[in-house]
Amino acid sequence: MSSSAGNLKVVIMGCGRLGSRIAGMLDRQGHQVVVIDANESAFRRLGDSFSGLRVVGNGMDATTLERAGIESADAFMAITQGDNRNYFASQMAHEVYGVKRVLCRVYDPVREEIFRDLGLETFSPTSYGAQIMVDMLMHEPVRK
């Protein structure tokens, strides 16, 4: 998994700032990337150079996930604005489609901890961001 040789099929749900950025990074590394978003206009964030697939639809919907090729995916990343939506789609990818790696963004730190205990690989930008900003404050400023 640490390889950047371009051998993973990754389905990303949510083409916002973070989702599109991750999609672009993985695409440039040569991985096979599929991005799902309910709003077609969100795909403009991917830019012209993006060579992966774009699927318009609701990522919590089994039909959409199957259109995105979830059954053969090595990894699934849930990065919509909704914690519950991300959790639901992640569990779907994990439980129903047996995707090996499932990464789930959760804004609410309390829910994040529970979701992690329930077996998902979770990431909370809230708790992570808070920690970094407190660390920043306690150190010397980067710019004078």
Added chain:
Amino acid sequence: MYILIAGGGKVGYHLAEELLNENHEVLVIEQDGGRAGQIRDDLGGNVLTGDACEATTLDLGGVSRADLVAAVTGDDEDNLVICDIARYRGVARTIARINNPRNELLFRKRGIETTISATQAVLAQIEQELPTQLMIPLLQLHSGLELIEIKLPETSPVAGRSVREVLLPAESLISLIVDPGGVPRMPSGDTRLNPGDALVVVSRKESLDMLREQLIGSTHGLDT
């Protein structure tokens, strides 16, 4: 039992009402303050205003001592989160309402015991009602008489019987029988009735329910 109901919409409200009538201890968690107030006014003080998807709200509602949590919001993802957090807090039994039948597998895999899909309930209802199409009104005659086509199902209580043995409502008459091959026959008392036969019957509007019961059977009726 202590039962937590997440979601105070129509389903949650009526569920709470029923369970309270059965003398269970019930708490409804509803996000919308106005709706929560309305439920409180109608049902008593058993409402907590808050987001049931947040563990802190469920904790406030005493989730860890609940015997049962029913997640009946209109969103499948919220219902999954509520049930999973409840189970995480030690609740043995969780019931989720699901709206997309394709999500049922996921809930089952998550160990959420029973799932009630409104969509499926409606579908089941429709399937149950479909056999009433075995009875098609053809024509309204004078003085309240109607001409109806009735198709005999496999389970018809009169299948295999002769016309003479069939107990019809007053002023009702089997006027024509069309067999599955499309051949019409004038029925006599000895004519045997078979499943698949289409009967053209003259009857009164007020006798239609009884007619349905006699010829199609009560399991196919609307009144079951």
